[in-house]
Amino acid sequence: MSTPSYCFKLATAPSEVSGYFALRHSIFVDEQQLFQGCDVDAMDAIAYPIIALAAETAERQRRRSVGQLVLPLTHHPVLSTHHAYPTQNTPVLGVVRIYEPEPGLWYGGRLGVHEAHRRAARIGKGLIYKAVTTANTWGCDRFLATVQLQNVRFFQRQHWHSLEELTIHGLPHHLMEADLNYYPPSTEQRPALSSFTREAS
Template sequence: MTQVRLAPAVRADCRLVADAGEAEEHHRIRHAVFVVEQEVFASSDLDAHDARPDVLHAVAWVDGRAAGVVRLFPLDPATGDWQGDRLAVLPAFRAVRVGAPLVRFAVATAAARGGTRMVAHVQQDNRRFFERLGWTARASEIYVGRPHVVMDIELAPPG
Protein backbone atom coordinates (compact mmCIF):
# COMPACT_ATOMS: atom_id res chain seq x y z
CA MET A 1 0.00 0.00 0.00
CA THR A 2 1.35 3.40 -0.97
CA GLN A 3 1.09 6.14 1.60
CA VAL A 4 0.68 9.72 0.52
CA ARG A 5 2.12 12.36 2.77
CA LEU A 6 0.28 15.63 2.68
CA ALA A 7 2.01 18.87 3.46
CA PRO A 8 0.62 20.48 6.59
CA ALA A 9 -2.24 22.85 5.95
CA VAL A 10 -1.41 26.52 6.23
CA ARG A 11 -3.59 29.20 7.71
CA ALA A 12 -5.59 30.77 4.92
CA ASP A 13 -7.38 34.04 5.65
CA CYS A 14 -10.45 33.87 3.39
CA ARG A 15 -12.44 37.03 2.90
CA LEU A 16 -14.60 38.84 0.39
CA VAL A 17 -12.90 41.22 -2.00
CA ALA A 18 -12.83 44.64 -0.36
CA ASP A 19 -11.41 46.93 -3.04
CA ALA A 20 -10.25 47.19 -6.66
CA GLY A 21 -6.78 45.83 -5.85
CA GLU A 22 -8.21 42.69 -4.27
CA ALA A 23 -10.63 42.29 -7.19
CA GLU A 24 -7.65 42.46 -9.54
CA GLU A 25 -5.90 39.70 -7.55
CA HIS A 26 -9.06 37.59 -7.68
CA HIS A 27 -9.29 37.86 -11.47
CA ARG A 28 -5.52 37.39 -11.91
CA ILE A 29 -5.68 34.01 -10.14
CA ARG A 30 -8.72 32.89 -12.12
CA HIS A 31 -6.98 33.83 -15.36
CA ALA A 32 -3.76 32.05 -14.33
CA VAL A 33 -5.61 28.83 -13.52
CA PHE A 34 -8.51 28.64 -16.00
CA VAL A 35 -6.98 30.37 -19.04
CA VAL A 36 -3.21 29.86 -18.81
CA GLU A 37 -2.76 26.61 -16.87
CA GLN A 38 -5.87 24.55 -17.67
CA GLU A 39 -6.85 26.21 -20.97
CA VAL A 40 -10.53 25.84 -20.06
CA PHE A 41 -11.22 29.25 -21.62
CA ALA A 42 -9.40 30.69 -24.61
CA SER A 43 -8.77 34.25 -23.47
CA SER A 44 -10.85 35.07 -20.39
CA ASP A 45 -13.05 33.30 -17.84
CA LEU A 46 -15.04 36.46 -17.11
CA ASP A 47 -18.74 36.17 -17.82
CA ALA A 48 -22.00 38.01 -17.18
CA HIS A 49 -22.08 36.81 -13.55
CA ASP A 50 -18.99 38.90 -12.75
CA ALA A 51 -20.94 42.08 -13.55
CA ARG A 52 -23.90 41.21 -11.29
CA PRO A 53 -24.15 43.39 -8.19
CA ASP A 54 -25.05 40.39 -6.00
CA VAL A 55 -22.02 38.28 -6.97
CA LEU A 56 -19.42 37.84 -4.26
CA HIS A 57 -15.74 37.34 -5.02
CA ALA A 58 -13.51 35.86 -2.31
CA VAL A 59 -9.75 35.51 -1.96
CA ALA A 60 -7.72 33.25 0.32
CA TRP A 61 -4.62 35.04 1.63
CA VAL A 62 -1.59 33.17 2.93
CA ASP A 63 1.13 35.26 4.55
CA GLY A 64 -0.18 38.33 2.74
CA ARG A 65 -0.18 36.65 -0.68
CA ALA A 66 -3.30 35.89 -2.71
CA ALA A 67 -3.34 32.08 -2.95
CA GLY A 68 -6.78 31.12 -4.23
CA VAL A 69 -10.24 32.40 -5.08
CA VAL A 70 -13.90 31.46 -5.34
CA ARG A 71 -16.98 33.20 -6.69
CA LEU A 72 -20.52 32.78 -5.31
CA PHE A 73 -23.95 34.18 -5.99
CA PRO A 74 -27.63 33.58 -5.31
CA LEU A 75 -29.43 31.51 -7.93
CA ASP A 76 -32.93 31.88 -6.57
CA PRO A 77 -33.64 34.00 -3.49
CA ALA A 78 -37.08 32.37 -3.15
CA THR A 79 -35.57 28.90 -2.65
CA GLY A 80 -32.31 29.96 -1.00
CA ASP A 81 -30.23 28.30 -3.72
CA TRP A 82 -26.73 29.66 -4.28
CA GLN A 83 -23.98 28.73 -6.71
CA GLY A 84 -20.29 28.51 -5.98
CA ASP A 85 -17.91 28.49 -8.91
CA ARG A 86 -14.57 29.56 -10.31
CA LEU A 87 -12.71 27.91 -7.41
CA ALA A 88 -9.05 28.34 -8.29
CA VAL A 89 -5.90 27.82 -6.23
CA LEU A 90 -2.45 28.71 -7.49
CA PRO A 91 -0.21 25.63 -7.92
CA ALA A 92 2.20 26.71 -5.16
CA PHE A 93 -0.65 26.61 -2.61
CA ARG A 94 -2.39 23.37 -3.60
CA ALA A 95 -0.13 21.09 -1.57
CA VAL A 96 -0.77 23.15 1.58
CA ARG A 97 -4.52 22.73 1.19
CA VAL A 98 -5.89 26.20 0.53
CA GLY A 99 -8.91 24.91 -1.42
CA ALA A 100 -10.84 23.49 1.54
CA PRO A 101 -10.91 26.75 3.53
CA LEU A 102 -12.14 28.56 0.40
CA VAL A 103 -15.00 26.11 -0.13
CA ARG A 104 -15.95 26.25 3.56
CA PHE A 105 -15.85 30.06 3.42
CA ALA A 106 -18.15 30.13 0.38
CA VAL A 107 -20.61 27.75 2.08
CA ALA A 108 -20.62 29.76 5.32
CA THR A 109 -20.97 33.06 3.45
CA ALA A 110 -23.97 31.85 1.45
CA ALA A 111 -25.58 30.45 4.62
CA ALA A 112 -25.04 33.74 6.45
CA ARG A 113 -26.92 35.48 3.62
CA GLY A 114 -29.94 33.21 3.95
CA GLY A 115 -28.87 30.46 1.55
CA THR A 116 -30.22 26.98 2.17
CA ARG A 117 -28.36 25.04 -0.53
CA MET A 118 -25.27 25.60 -2.64
CA VAL A 119 -24.72 24.08 -6.07
CA ALA A 120 -21.43 23.75 -7.95
CA HIS A 121 -20.39 22.41 -11.35
CA VAL A 122 -17.17 20.65 -10.37
CA GLN A 123 -14.46 19.35 -12.66
CA GLN A 124 -14.60 15.55 -12.53
CA ASP A 125 -11.07 15.33 -11.08
CA ASN A 126 -12.20 17.36 -8.05
CA ARG A 127 -15.25 15.27 -7.18
CA ARG A 128 -13.63 13.39 -4.24
CA PHE A 129 -12.28 16.65 -2.82
CA PHE A 130 -15.81 18.05 -2.65
CA GLU A 131 -17.26 14.80 -1.32
CA ARG A 132 -14.77 14.92 1.58
CA LEU A 133 -16.14 18.38 2.37
CA GLY A 134 -19.72 17.07 2.58
CA TRP A 135 -20.96 17.72 -0.95
CA THR A 136 -23.15 15.25 -2.85
CA ALA A 137 -22.83 14.42 -6.56
CA ARG A 138 -26.15 14.76 -8.40
CA ALA A 139 -25.39 14.43 -12.12
CA SER A 140 -22.61 14.30 -14.69
CA GLU A 141 -22.34 16.89 -17.44
CA ILE A 142 -20.03 18.31 -20.05
CA TYR A 143 -19.17 21.96 -19.42
CA VAL A 144 -16.83 23.88 -21.74
CA GLY A 145 -15.97 20.56 -23.33
CA ARG A 146 -14.83 18.92 -20.08
CA PRO A 147 -16.41 16.37 -17.75
CA HIS A 148 -18.01 18.00 -14.72
CA VAL A 149 -20.22 16.83 -11.88
CA VAL A 150 -23.18 18.81 -10.58
CA MET A 151 -22.83 18.76 -6.79
CA ASP A 152 -24.65 20.36 -3.91
CA ILE A 153 -24.57 20.83 -0.17
CA GLU A 154 -27.23 21.84 2.31
CA LEU A 155 -26.35 25.06 4.10
CA ALA A 156 -26.61 25.22 7.86
CA PRO A 157 -28.20 28.35 9.26
CA PRO A 158 -25.68 30.63 10.97
CA GLY A 159 -25.33 30.43 14.68
Protein backbone atom coordinates in the same frame (compact mmCIF):
# COMPACT_ATOMS: atom_id res chain seq x y z
CA MET B 1 8.97 24.18 10.73
CA SER B 2 5.82 26.20 11.37
CA THR B 3 2.64 25.46 9.45
CA PRO B 4 1.44 28.42 7.37
CA SER B 5 -1.96 29.87 8.23
CA TYR B 6 -4.45 31.43 5.86
CA CYS B 7 -7.22 34.02 5.83
CA PHE B 8 -10.38 33.61 3.73
CA LYS B 9 -12.35 36.76 2.99
CA LEU B 10 -14.48 38.71 0.56
CA ALA B 11 -12.31 40.58 -1.92
CA THR B 12 -13.29 44.21 -1.34
CA ALA B 13 -10.17 46.34 -1.81
CA PRO B 14 -9.23 47.15 -5.43
CA SER B 15 -5.93 45.28 -5.06
CA GLU B 16 -7.78 42.21 -3.79
CA VAL B 17 -10.26 42.28 -6.67
CA SER B 18 -7.41 42.69 -9.16
CA GLY B 19 -5.56 39.77 -7.61
CA TYR B 20 -8.73 37.68 -7.66
CA PHE B 21 -9.25 38.17 -11.40
CA ALA B 22 -5.53 37.77 -12.08
CA LEU B 23 -5.40 34.35 -10.43
CA ARG B 24 -8.60 33.24 -12.13
CA HIS B 25 -7.14 34.17 -15.51
CA SER B 26 -3.90 32.37 -14.73
CA ILE B 27 -5.69 29.15 -13.77
CA PHE B 28 -8.66 28.92 -16.12
CA VAL B 29 -7.34 30.67 -19.23
CA ASP B 30 -3.56 30.25 -19.24
CA GLU B 31 -3.15 26.93 -17.41
CA GLN B 32 -6.30 24.87 -17.99
CA GLN B 33 -7.30 26.63 -21.23
CA LEU B 34 -10.98 26.21 -20.40
CA PHE B 35 -11.61 29.67 -21.83
CA GLN B 36 -10.11 31.58 -24.71
CA GLY B 37 -8.83 35.02 -23.81
CA CYS B 38 -10.97 35.69 -20.75
CA ASP B 39 -12.96 33.73 -18.16
CA VAL B 40 -15.23 36.60 -17.07
CA ASP B 41 -18.92 35.94 -17.75
CA ALA B 42 -22.34 37.39 -17.02
CA MET B 43 -22.43 35.82 -13.55
CA ASP B 44 -19.57 38.03 -12.43
CA ALA B 45 -21.98 40.95 -12.45
CA ILE B 46 -23.83 39.41 -9.49
CA ALA B 47 -20.99 37.41 -7.93
CA TYR B 48 -19.14 38.02 -4.69
CA PRO B 49 -15.42 37.22 -5.04
CA ILE B 50 -13.74 35.37 -2.18
CA ILE B 51 -9.98 35.06 -1.80
CA ALA B 52 -7.41 33.22 0.26
CA LEU B 53 -4.44 35.16 1.62
CA ALA B 54 -1.53 34.19 3.80
CA ALA B 55 -2.47 35.28 7.32
CA GLU B 56 0.49 37.65 7.60
CA THR B 57 -0.47 39.28 4.28
CA ALA B 58 -4.04 39.76 5.47
CA GLU B 59 -2.79 41.36 8.68
CA ARG B 60 -0.52 43.77 6.80
CA GLN B 61 -3.39 44.79 4.55
CA ARG B 62 -5.69 45.24 7.54
CA ARG B 63 -3.18 47.56 9.20
CA ARG B 64 -2.80 49.61 6.03
CA SER B 65 -6.58 49.97 5.73
CA VAL B 66 -7.06 51.38 9.24
CA GLY B 67 -8.25 54.95 8.88
CA GLN B 68 -8.57 54.62 5.11
CA LEU B 69 -11.69 54.60 2.97
CA VAL B 70 -12.98 51.08 2.36
CA LEU B 71 -14.41 50.86 -1.13
CA PRO B 72 -17.59 48.88 -1.87
CA LEU B 73 -17.39 45.54 -3.60
CA THR B 74 -16.89 46.07 -7.33
CA HIS B 75 -18.45 44.45 -10.33
CA HIS B 76 -16.19 42.59 -12.69
CA PRO B 77 -13.80 44.76 -14.67
CA VAL B 78 -14.26 45.70 -18.28
CA LEU B 79 -11.80 43.37 -19.96
CA SER B 80 -10.34 42.95 -23.39
CA THR B 81 -10.33 39.35 -24.55
CA HIS B 82 -6.56 39.36 -25.03
CA HIS B 83 -5.62 40.94 -21.71
CA ALA B 84 -2.96 39.03 -19.77
CA TYR B 85 -2.85 39.49 -16.01
CA PRO B 86 0.41 39.54 -14.05
CA THR B 87 0.22 37.07 -11.16
CA GLN B 88 3.78 36.78 -9.93
CA ASN B 89 3.38 39.59 -7.35
CA THR B 90 -0.22 39.04 -6.29
CA PRO B 91 -0.73 37.99 -2.65
CA VAL B 92 -3.93 36.13 -3.57
CA LEU B 93 -3.38 32.38 -3.10
CA GLY B 94 -6.86 31.08 -3.92
CA VAL B 95 -10.17 32.20 -5.37
CA VAL B 96 -13.84 31.30 -5.54
CA ARG B 97 -17.02 33.22 -6.34
CA ILE B 98 -20.57 32.89 -5.04
CA TYR B 99 -23.75 34.21 -6.61
CA GLU B 100 -27.51 33.99 -6.17
CA PRO B 101 -29.33 33.70 -9.54
CA GLU B 102 -32.65 33.31 -7.76
CA PRO B 103 -33.70 33.87 -4.14
CA GLY B 104 -32.29 31.19 -1.86
CA LEU B 105 -30.39 29.36 -4.61
CA TRP B 106 -26.65 29.97 -4.52
CA TYR B 107 -23.85 28.73 -6.73
CA GLY B 108 -20.13 28.56 -6.21
CA GLY B 109 -17.65 28.62 -9.05
CA ARG B 110 -14.18 29.46 -10.34
CA LEU B 111 -12.60 27.68 -7.39
CA GLY B 112 -8.84 27.65 -7.84
CA VAL B 113 -5.57 27.72 -5.93
CA HIS B 114 -2.26 29.22 -7.05
CA GLU B 115 -0.09 26.45 -8.48
CA ALA B 116 2.67 27.08 -5.94
CA HIS B 117 0.27 26.43 -3.04
CA ARG B 118 -1.80 23.46 -4.18
CA ARG B 119 -0.12 21.03 -1.84
CA ALA B 120 -1.84 22.89 0.97
CA ALA B 121 -5.27 21.30 0.63
CA ARG B 122 -6.42 23.54 3.46
CA ILE B 123 -6.68 26.46 1.02
CA GLY B 124 -9.28 24.75 -1.16
CA LYS B 125 -11.12 23.47 1.89
CA GLY B 126 -11.08 26.91 3.49
CA LEU B 127 -12.38 28.60 0.35
CA ILE B 128 -15.27 26.14 0.13
CA TYR B 129 -16.12 26.61 3.79
CA LYS B 130 -16.03 30.41 3.50
CA ALA B 131 -18.14 30.32 0.33
CA VAL B 132 -20.92 28.13 1.70
CA THR B 133 -21.07 29.59 5.21
CA THR B 134 -21.22 33.09 3.75
CA ALA B 135 -24.10 32.17 1.43
CA ASN B 136 -25.83 30.39 4.31
CA THR B 137 -25.59 33.61 6.32
CA TRP B 138 -27.29 35.48 3.48
CA GLY B 139 -30.35 33.23 3.20
CA CYS B 140 -29.13 30.22 1.24
CA ASP B 141 -31.56 27.32 0.87
CA ARG B 142 -29.44 25.33 -1.60
CA PHE B 143 -25.79 25.69 -2.58
CA LEU B 144 -24.68 24.09 -5.86
CA ALA B 145 -21.51 23.94 -7.94
CA THR B 146 -20.29 22.23 -11.08
CA VAL B 147 -17.15 20.35 -10.11
CA GLN B 148 -14.49 18.93 -12.39
CA LEU B 149 -14.36 15.14 -12.22
CA GLN B 150 -10.92 14.98 -10.59
CA ASN B 151 -12.20 17.10 -7.69
CA VAL B 152 -15.43 15.23 -6.95
CA ARG B 153 -13.97 13.06 -4.17
CA PHE B 154 -12.43 16.11 -2.52
CA PHE B 155 -15.87 17.77 -2.45
CA GLN B 156 -17.48 14.60 -1.13
CA ARG B 157 -15.06 14.73 1.81
CA GLN B 158 -16.32 18.27 2.45
CA HIS B 159 -19.93 16.99 2.78
CA TRP B 160 -21.12 17.49 -0.78
CA HIS B 161 -23.02 14.98 -2.89
CA SER B 162 -23.35 14.56 -6.63
CA LEU B 163 -26.66 15.26 -8.36
CA GLU B 164 -25.74 14.48 -11.96
CA GLU B 165 -22.86 14.13 -14.38
CA LEU B 166 -22.30 16.91 -16.92
CA THR B 167 -19.95 17.77 -19.75
CA ILE B 168 -18.76 21.39 -19.71
CA HIS B 169 -16.21 22.78 -22.17
CA GLY B 170 -15.65 19.21 -23.30
CA LEU B 171 -14.63 18.01 -19.83
CA PRO B 172 -16.53 15.76 -17.37
CA HIS B 173 -18.07 17.54 -14.39
CA HIS B 174 -20.55 16.74 -11.63
CA LEU B 175 -23.31 19.05 -10.47
CA MET B 176 -22.91 18.85 -6.70
CA GLU B 177 -24.80 20.16 -3.67
CA ALA B 178 -23.43 21.11 -0.28
CA ASP B 179 -24.95 19.75 2.92
CA LEU B 180 -25.78 23.03 4.65
CA ASN B 181 -25.85 21.30 8.04
CA TYR B 182 -22.04 21.25 7.91
CA TYR B 183 -21.78 24.94 6.97
CA PRO B 184 -23.38 27.02 9.74
CA PRO B 185 -24.21 30.69 9.17
CA SER B 186 -21.52 33.19 10.10
CA THR B 187 -21.70 36.91 10.91
CA GLU B 188 -20.51 38.11 7.48
CA GLN B 189 -22.37 41.25 6.43
CA ARG B 190 -23.63 41.29 2.85
CA PRO B 191 -22.19 44.29 1.00
CA ALA B 192 -23.97 45.98 -1.88
CA LEU B 193 -22.61 45.24 -5.33
CA SER B 194 -21.26 48.46 -6.78
CA SER B 195 -22.47 49.78 -10.10
CA PHE B 196 -19.08 51.00 -11.27
CA THR B 197 -16.57 49.03 -13.34
CA ARG B 198 -12.80 49.01 -13.40
CA GLU B 199 -10.97 49.40 -16.66
CA ALA B 200 -8.25 46.84 -17.24
CA SER B 201 -4.88 48.42 -17.81
